[in-house]
Amino acid sequence: MSKKATLQYDGQSLELDTIVGTENETGIDITQLRAKTGMITLDPGYGNTGSCTSDITFINGEKGILRYRGYAIEELAEKSSFMETAFLVLYGHLPAKEELETFEAGIRDEAYLHYGMKSHFEGFPDNAPPMAVLSSMLNVLSCYNTELLTTATKGPAFELPASRIISKVRAIAAWAYRTSQGKPFMAPRTDLSYSGNFLHMMFSQQFNLYEPLPEVERALDLFLILHADHEQNCSTSTVRMVGSSHASLFSAVSAGVGALWGPLHGGANCEVIKMLERIHEEGISPRAFVEKAKDKNSPEKLMGFGHRVYKSFDPRAKILKGQVDNVLKALNISDPLLDIAYELEEMARSEDYFIERNLYPNVDFYSGILLRAIGIPVDMFTVLFAIGRMPGWIANWREMHVQSLRISRPRQIYTGEILRAYTPMDKR
Numbered sequence: 001m002s003k004k005a006t007l008q009y010d011g012q013s014l015e016l017d018t019i020v021g022t023e024n025e026t027g028i029d030i031t032q033l034r035a036k037t038g039m040i041t042l043d044p045g046y047g048n049t050g051s052c053t054s055d056i057t058f059i060n061g062e063k064g065i066l067r068y069r070g071y072a073i074e075e076l077a078e079k080s081s082f083m084e085t086a087f088l089v090l091y092g093h094l095p096a097k098e099e100l101e102t103f104e105a106g107i108r109d110e111a112y113l114h115y116g117m118k119s120h121f122e123g124f125p126d127n128a129p130p131m132a133v134l135s136s137m138l139n140v141l142s143c144y145n146t147e148l149l150t151t152a153t154k155g156p157a158f159e160l161p162a163s164r165i166i167s168k169v170r171a172i173a174a175w176a177y178r179t180s181q182g183k184p185f186m187a188p189r190t191d192l193s194y195s196g197n198f199l200h201m202m203f204s205q206q207f208n209l210y211e212p213l214p215e216v217e218r219a220l221d222l223f224l225i226l227h228a229d230h231e232q233n234c235s236t237s238t239v240r241m242v243g244s245s246h247a248s249l250f251s252a253v254s255a256g257v258g259a260l261w262g263p264l265h266g267g268a269n270c271e272v273i274k275m276l277e278r279i280h281e282e283g284i285s286p287r288a289f290v291e292k293a294k295d296k297n298s299p300e301k302l303m304g305f306g307h308r309v310y311k312s313f314d315p316r317a318k319i320l321k322g323q324v325d326n327v328l329k330a331l332n333i334s335d336p337l338l339d340i341a342y343e344l345e346e347m348a349r350s351e352d353y354f355i356e357r358n359l360y361p362n363v364d365f366y367s368g369i370l371l372r373a374i375g376i377p378v379d380m381f382t383v384l385f386a387i388g389r390m391p392g393w394i395a396n397w398r399e400m401h402v403q404s405l406r407i408s409r410p411r412q413i414y415t416g417e418i419l420r421a422y423t424p425m426d427k428r
């Protein structure tokens, strides 16, 4: 028998069911609340609101646990590839050899962009923000896939748009970068891995093909694995919200890119590097910066710290921190920003302000240093996050349609003027 919760209000009471997940998280089911009491709940920022049940990702923020489909992120980071993880996130099980081969072949076959899309890229100014270009071009993809604008959740009608988006998002990102550099597009190479092909499309020159070091290719693959899903965050909720109106997968992920762009969400990976660069270039001491971040009268925050869900170390940050050293060694570079990051982290982790508020480094704190070492320009960092997050967004969009959820439509408590008579302009 499930536990019950009782709501007392206005001298009356209402018994509410509870729902317990497989990891014993408990929610109070309020789906009948308004019908039975006329009241709604108020939870700005949704910190206490579950919008769905989901089988995809489990997070325990207090213990720093992240699992995709039951598999620990640490194990996936060590043993899996982005393609295998993408399949897992999308379909719920680790693929058999043939399943993975078919999935990878589907992604390989879709690596190119329709040549007609070239003219759209040419319409953007050179300094167009890559996240704006990415969001726009994902929607443009729907113009080239009008037969796939459905809510299908299985068979080719789902698999085709899913693999097209996961594959073509790389080419869109690389084309956007090259357009901004005034460089010609680079055709994809189907002999390369998912990550290798992306690096090739970004950095190869016509007579000088880019050959990434295995450590670099692996580090990028790992970065993508770590970003593949993160349950009902701002962008994933946006993808679900847009998809709930039965808008196509293309439009839903395009909206997800818009939500991810912000500095409080995926955009934080750029902001961390900008912050570290500023500290370095302006000779600000990490101590002075930490003091500013603590000061409520200063707009400064310690970017890459804090998380709505993690109240201990973000496990993705731990993994990335370990990788950064490997990549810097493989590339034989040392980055002064890494020393500043270590210093900031050490300081913040011993300060009452951060300890009391459970502010730990999040995934974005070290990811920028890794991407910078690989040669990814700062304004492309959040685009890389979006490439990694695609399987998660698509899996959530799919799950929502498999569960036949209603259109998402929160309510509000109106606090504006009550009814008043219209005053003609000459009497105002």
Ligand code: CMC
Binding pocket: 230, 233, 263, 264, 265, 266, 268, 293, 294, 300, 301, 302, 303, 304, 305, 306, 307, 308, 309, 357, 359, 362, 363, 364
């Ligand atoms: N630096 C200084 N103070 C902070 C920080 C920070 N990075 N983050 C939170 N705080 C303080 C905040 O001012 C508040 O203090 P008080 O209780 O005195 O008012 C307290 O900690 C709680 O913070 P909050 O803003 O209520 O927390 P939230 O859950 O609404 O926001 C967050 C979470 C991630 C937006 C926020 O921690 C933040 O802005 N961090 C910096 C940006 C960042 O790194 N974002 C990436 C998140 S991880 C990638 C992703 O999945 O999006």
